[in-house]
Amino acid sequence: MGSVLSIIKNSITQRSQVVAWCSLIFTSLTGIALLSSYSSRIRVIRKRWIRIQVRKWLMDPYMKGSDTDAFVSYYRNVLCHQQKINNDLLENILRNNHSCAFYRDRSIALLCSKGEPNTLVDEFREKVPLTTYSDYRDYFEQTVLHGATNQVVSDRIIYFALSSGTTGKPKTIPITKKIIEKYFTLARISPSVIWRSLPNASYPVPEQRSFVLLSGQQAKSFLRSKDGTPMGALSQILSVVSPFPGVRLITSNFNVIALDLVERIPDFYTNLFVQLVFALAIPDLFSYTVTFAPEFIHTINLIETSREEMASCIASASFNPSVIVQSKIHDHQLINRLNRALYETLLEYGGTTYQSERAKHIRKVCMERKKPGLLHRLWPKLIYATTALSGSFSSYKQQAQFYCGDKIVLTNLTIYSASEGYLGTIASIHTDEYVLSPTTVFFEFIREEDVHQSQPKTCLLSEIEPDCRYELVCTTEAGLVRYRMGDIIECTRFLTRADDLVPLPSELHQIPRIPLISVAYRMGNLLDIIGEKTTEQNLIDTITKTVDEWRQQGVIADIIDFTSYPKLDAFPPYYIFFFELGDDQQYETLQSTVDKLVDQYLRQFNFVYDRARDATYIAPAKCNFVRNGTFSTFIHEKLLTVHASPIQVKPHRLLKTEQHIQYFHANCLGQ
Structure with missing residues (x-):
């Protein structure tokens, strides 16, 4: 009997110990969870506090419309003395770069170092020929492939911007620290133009954030020149270049997602999906920016079609429900970081209850696809949306405006830029007009009727006239000299106190002659989804090679x-x-070979398209054959008007209306 009692006693003691250990483990895990929760809350509070303080003390003073904002200072000190400042810039460029190999080989010297700037400008235009990219290719190759210095620019090159160019051949443009610093100066001016043009009451509170579709990659993924200088798209420069301390931190804090997370997701579609989920997690965005109009529309289409998956991510505060993320991101540590970042973003706005309500709202709003104003319904406090709407992108404006509705201001991209330089800032939130920047590029202009000449005469910034079109010619601090950009711009008018332009300082009664321009078109470009700039010549070359391939296979x-x-x-x-x-x-x-051949040769003839295909930014091209007579009927029935003869109607290489697109689909063979 005693032994039985002893066994029972020992059993009870062991169970007590197990219960005690379980209690201890449970208490510890609970404590860790609470600490983790408090840690997350502390991080959220800290980030929010920093964001508010930076907005109040560093950004609002020059952004918020007032007589001391960035635009007013720029107007008084720069725009009112546009030609003089532009001439001074040319003098500085020539003085800085006159010892470079390109300058020596072309007999470009400091032409009149002690003369008047106007004399220097005249002599420069008389003695120095206009150039195109082919004039620089060998010099850039010496720098990139062999590490040569002082070829076109004396300043240290910190980055090479890669671009396809108008011919589709790769272009390599050097970028210096000075150029990036001037970009950030322009980047301060553009927001103040927007806020000067809107009612003061619309100015966002410091807690609000903006959405900018980011582009980046990890530093180790960049191509490198011989001396290790990174090379890539201009839009990804912040991934490897820091023009001033804290720029990455500021970019990450004021956007919806940290740049380092974006850089670690190489698949474009997955990256886009993740950034949009973070944007949807925030209810009070004040702006929505996507660089190119086709991509702007693409982001909204993705929200509409992936609404259920995105809403599930928000409801669960994680990317675990996302088939896209789980199938494309195999780094579990990265997924955990994304989950934590999404959780903390949602925690800032209310946590679990907010998650459920926000997900329900997204599902409901996105079901109303035919109703205008989707962006406003998703983000009721959204004030403006920005994308490139001029030139070849103007055909997308109507569709972009449909998504904005009448409650959101749709503005042109705020900075007029190219790989070759930063050229101007917006002059209006209602039109596609820019004011050119005399501090970043020395400008000349070729009249549109003379663009086919090899060495036509040029006009200066102070000489261009409204209602005239010109090809842009630039001399830059990166070493380009009288460089023909290929951009055709139109001088629309001079800056005035018009209702549809940025308000000018009230104390200035006489307004100087400051021309406004809009981008009319880019010579040679045809298809452009994300900046790949596929030209008509690219397509003609592709078709020629495709037909040659068929003939080699015995098909004439x-x-x-x-x-x-x-x-x-x-x-x-x-x-x-x-x-x-x-x-x-x-x-x-x-039919069985055309898709593969066309995509193959497009990649061969357009370097940037090839890279976009590798990165899955763009899917393979698809080709259709149409019935004989389709194009002839199209011209006579769809394009011909009483004001034009058949020989005046140019081939439509790019279809821009749904009616025209459906016409060709309806005439496809095999239907």
Whole structure:
């Protein structure tokens, strides 16, 4: 009996110990969870506090419309003395770079170091020929491939911007610290133009954030020159270059997601999905910025089509429900970081209850696809949206405006820029007009009727006239000299106190002659989804090679006409082509190879398109053959008007209306 009692006693003691250990473990885990929760809350509070203080003390003084904002200072000190400052810039550029190899080889010296700036300008234009990229290619290759210095610019090169150029051949443009610093000066001016043009009551409170679609990659992924200088898209420069301390921290704090997280997601579609989930997690965004209009529309289409998956991520405060993220990101540590960042973002606005309500709101709003103003319904406090709307992107404005509705101001991209330089800032939130920046580039202009000449005469900034078009010619601090940009701009008018322009300081009664410009078109460009700039010549070369390939396979075929459009509501987007053959009977033989061949040769002829395909920014092109006579009927029934003869109607290589697109789809062979 005693032994039985002893066994029972020992059993009870062991169970007590187990219960005690379980209690201890549970208490510890609970404590860790509470500490983790408090830690997250502390981080959220700290980030929010920093964001508010930076906005109040560093950004609001020059952004918020007043007589001391950044635009007023720029107007008084720069724009009112535009030509003089532009001439001084030229003198500084020549003095700084006169010993470079390009300057020596072309006999470009400091032409009149002791003369008047106007004399220098005249002599410079008389003695120095206009240039194109081919004039610099060998010098840039010496720098990139062999590490040569002082080839076109004396300042240290910190980055090489890669661009396709108007011919589709890769362009390498050097970037210096001075150029980036001047960009940030322009970046301070543009917001003040917006806020000067809007009612004071619309100015966002310091707690609000903006959405800017970020682009970046990890530093180790960048191409490098011989001396280790990074090379890549201009939009990704902040991933490897820090023009001043704290720029990455500021970029990350004021946008919806940290830049280092964006850089670690190489797949474009997944990256876009993640950034949009973070944007949707925030209810009070005040601005929405996507650089290119097709991509702007693409982001909204993605929200509409992936609303359920995005809403599930927000409801659970994690990316675990996302098939896209789970299938494309295999780094579990990165997924955990994304989950924690999303959790902390949602925690700032209320946590679990907010998550559920926000997800429900997103699902409901996105169901109303035919109703205008989706951006306003998703973010009721959104004040403006920004994307490139001028030039070749003007055809997308109507669709972008549909998504904004009448409650959100849709503005043109706030800075007029290219790989070659930063050229100007917006002059209006209502039009696509810019004011050119005389502190960043020395400007000359070729009249549109003279652009086909090799060495035409040029005008200066003070000489261009309204209602005239010009090709832009730039001399830059990066070493480009009288460089023909290929951009055709129109001088629209001079800056005035008009209702649709930025308000000017009230005390200035006489307004100097300050020309405003809009981008009319870029010579050579046709298809452009994310900046790849596929030209008509790229397509002609592609078609020629494709037909040659068919003939080598024993198929004698000719493509007698073609047109195209970008498929933006697909993910990733892609090009669609319509080809008319000389003989309809051949299409069945060619249909199986045409997609592959066209995409292959497009990649060969356009370097940036090739990189975009590698990164899955753009999906493979798709090709359709249309019935004989489709193009002839299109011209006569769709394009011909009483004001034009058939020979005046140019081929439509880019379809811009839904009616025209549906016409070609309806005439596809095999339907």
